[in-house]
Amino acid sequence: MQNIDLDEFETLVVAELDLLPDDMIDGLDNVIFVVEDRPEDGSLDLLGLYDGIALTERGQYGFGEMPDRIVLYREPLLAHVADRDELIDQIHVTLVHEIAHYYGIDDARLHELGWG
Secondary structure, eight states: OOOOOHHHHHHHHHHHHHHSOHHHHHTOOSEEEEEESSOTTOOSSOOEEEESOOGGGOSSOOTTOOOEEEEEEHHHHHHHOSSHHHHHHHHHHHHHHHHHHHTTOOHHHHHHTTOO
16 A cells, blocks of 8 residues: 555544544553554564553552553554555554453454454
8 A cells, every 4th residue: 555654644543543432442541552663673564562561460550650552553554455444444453453452362362253
């Protein structure tokens, strides 16, 4: 797909976040959403990343913790799709996938649920 600049891409991500169900979003605590061009290794294989400690694995968690991050990688997502509609769909799937990791749902279970 042709290139979409960072500002336009972030606008698409925010729009998709706004469409997610409230029950999915309301449980998020101390999480930020970030758009980066590519993963650190420069590959186009990884579309998104949950960088944090899943709710199911947290012990003591309180004031002063650095926020968890959900990262969407712009260039891999663009490389993965053919057009804007596919991009919007893939952003949605990637957001759901990474938010699920926040809630402690692993890749195997996501695949079982059809989100893998």
